[in-house]
Amino acid sequence: MADRLILHCDCNAFFASVEMLDNPSLRGRPMAVAGExxxxxxxxxxxxxxxxxxxxxxxxTVGSALSKCPGLTLVPPRHARYSEISKAVxxxxxxxxxxxxxxxxxxxxxxxxxxxxLFPMPPLEFGNTLRERVKKEIGITISVGVSFCRAFxxxxxxxxxxxxxxxxxxxxxxxxxxxxxxxxxxxVGQKTALSxxxxxxxxxxxxxxxxxxALSRRLGEAGDVLYRYANGMDREEVRSYxxxxxxxxxxxxxxxxxxxxxxxxxxSGVTALCDEIAFRLREAGLxxxxxxxxxxxxxxxxxxxxxTLGRSTWIRKDLVESAMKLIGExxxxxxxxxxxxxxASGLVTSDExxxxxxxxxxPEHEDRKQEEVEETLHTLRxxxxxxxxxxxxxxxxxxxxxxxxxxxxETLPEEKS
Numbered sequence: 436m437a438d439r440l441i442l443h444c445d446c447n448a449f450f451a452s453v454e455m456l457d458n459p460s461l462r463g464r465p466m467a468v469a470g471e472x473x474x475x476x477x478x479x480x481x482x483x484x485x486x487x488x489x490x491x492x493x494x495x496t497v498g499s500a501l502s503k504c505p506g507l508t509l510v511p512p513r514h515a516r517y518s519e520i521s522k523a524v525x526x527x528x529x530x531x532x533x534x535x536x537x538x539x540x541x542x543x544x545x546x547x548x549x550x551x552x553l554f555p556m557p558p559l560e561f562g563n564t565l566r567e568r569v570k571k572e573i574g575i576t577i578s579v580g581v582s583f584c585r586a587f588x589x590x591x592x593x594x595x596x597x598x599x600x601x602x603x604x605x606x607x608x609x610x611x612x613x614x615x616x617x618x619x620x621x622x623v624g625q626k627t628a629l630s631x632x633x634x635x636x637x638x639x640x641x642x643x644x645x646x647x648x649a650l651s652r653r654l655g656e657a658g659d660v661l662y663r664y665a666n667g668m669d670r671e672e673v674r675s676y677x678x679x680x681x682x683x684x685x686x687x688x689x690x691x692x693x694x695x696x697x698x699x700x701x702x703s704g705v706t707a708l709c710d711e712i713a714f715r716l717r718e719a720g721l722x723x724x725x726x727x728x729x730x731x732x733x734x735x736x737x738x739x740x741x742x743t744l745g746r747s748t749w750i751r752k753d754l755v756e757s758a759m760k761l762i763g764e765x766x767x768x769x770x771x772x773x774x775x776x777x778x779a780s781g782l783v784t785s786d787e788x789x790x791x792x793x794x795x796x797x798p799e800h801e802d803r804k805q806e807e808v809e810e811t812l813h814t815l816r817x818x819x820x821x822x823x824x825x826x827x828x829x830x831x832x833x834x835x836x837x838x839x840x841x842x843x844x845e846t847l848p849e850e851k852s
Contacts, residue, residue: 438605440558441673442545443580443588444565446524447597449541450481452575453520454510465489466508469497480512484597517541520573525676527568535676542592544585546673562600570598584669586621587612593619608667613640620664622657630654631661639665681782682719686727687711688776691834694733695772700834705758706751707836708777713751716779722747724781726757730765731774738765747783754779 446452450468455461465486467479477497489504500507521540528535531554534546547554547561556564562579569577576598580591583605590612591601603611618628620639630653636642642650643665650658663669687708695701716722727741740761744753758777 437548438583439546439548440551440561441582441585441588442547442562442565443538443585443592444524444528444543444545444569444577445579445592445596446521446541446569447576447578448481448483448487449521449575450512450517451483451486451510453513453517455483456520456574457516458510461508461510464508465491465504465506466510467491467500468512469500469509470512520575523573524569524575524577527565527572529676531565533675533677534673536674536679537676544588544673558604559600559602562602566598566600582608584664584667585671585673586664586669587667589621590615590619605667609640612665612667613638613643615639617642620661622664623661627654627657627661681721683782684727684778684780685712685715685719685721685723685782686776686778688729688774689836690731690774691772691836693834695834696770701762701772701775702755702759703836704772704775704834705762705777706755708775709751709754709758712754712777712779713749716749716782720784721782722749722784723754723779724783725779726754726761727778727780728758728761728765729776729778730762730772733771733773735773740765741780743781747781 451466454466454468461483463485465483465488467482467486469479470477479491479493479495479497479500481493482491482500486500486504486507489507491500491503491507497509517540521537525535525537525543528543528545532545532547532550534549536544538544554561558581562581566577566579569575578592578596578598579600580588580594580603581600582588582591582603587603587608591603594601594603594611601611615638616628617623617631617636617639618625620642623631631637631642634645634649634653636645642661645662647659647662650662652658654661689704689708691704695704723744724747725741725743727739729737729739731737742757742761744757748754754777762775
């Protein structure tokens with residue numbers, strides 16, 4: 436069987452790169468994208484090379500970063516803009532193949548095996564071509580790993596940064612891959628790495644030479660998967676961009692600017708969260724049968740509850756009422772709350788969401804009126820922008836609820852009229 440041509444393309448310092456693209460004055464000085472400390476999201480999300488040179492790391496607190504670099508420029512995240520650039524980058528990939536599998540907002544796997552007949556070029560040149568196109572057409576840089584399997588392609592994009600192409604082939608993977616720490620391998624997190632270290636496995640080469648049965652006994656199925664990855668036996672496919680699985684849940688969470696107390700403030704937060712969830716459900720053509728709520732208090736204790744609904748819904752009012760009932764059952768409204776997360780799951784398409792109504796006690800008239808109101812609201816937001824309609828019932832600048840930050844449904848080039 437002939438080897439595949441798999442690429443992993445990773446946008447370098449993505450959030451920071453987009454900010455410097457839109458604001459060139461940020462270049463050449465330490466800067467980082469970080470959550471607002473006033474909103475208690477004060478961690479570093481991304482940093483530019485100058486900030487990295489000061490020792491600043493992703494996920495450290497803003498306070499720690501500022502202690503290392505007092506002159507650090509902090510920029511708030513703009514997730515809608517990052518999503519826009521991510522889609523533009525993926526459109527470049529899609530001009531070569533439909534087998535583009537996003538692995539996050541800033542990275543994608545590509546299978547170019549079938550594209551070589553249309554674009555005959557060596558693997559290194561293919562990687563360099565993509566890098567140059569993204570740099571020229573978008574204005575940011577990517578690092579590209581080229582290999583015969585996904586696991587090694589991912590290692591290749593991490594091997595040399597920024598703006599580089601690394602080819603890991605059948606001939607050189609032992610020299611490039613096996614000396615790397617085992618933690619560099621795809622899906623090896625901190626806990627798994629510790630388990631492997633306890634077995635005397637510190638490098639990917641150690642893992643490749645380990646006893647396969649012993650790995651399976653220690654780590655279960657994951658042990659066998661990692662053994663295959665280390666030995667270049669990964670045959671995982673790259674899915675088509677157009678065949679991605681529908682979401683299993685739609686959730687939204689918020690850490691409030693201050694701890695909130697009482698039913699009215701909690702209702703404000705829950706309504707803001709459910710308003711966005713309802714919008715996203717309608718955009719995806721999905722309804723939910725389960726509502727889940729997680730509440731975190733100022734001591735970071737988290738309590739969660741869920742309820743299975745009597746019927747599927749995408750109505751904001753239903754989501755709010757279910758979430759508020761769950762919160763009332765778990766702790767009452769007298770205690771302080773740091774953050775709330777609401778998740779809609781048990782998703783079905785709107786066509787599949789058949790209703791079996793109780794003929795003796797059915798609020799079908801009220802439901803129909805609410806559905807008409809929310810459908811009209813959704814249509815207006817689609818036409819004039821998702822933030823064009825504001826619900827005053829949940830606006831509270833003091834706790835951080837206000838104009839929603841919706842995520843619009845993705846439109847691919849082929850879908851545009």
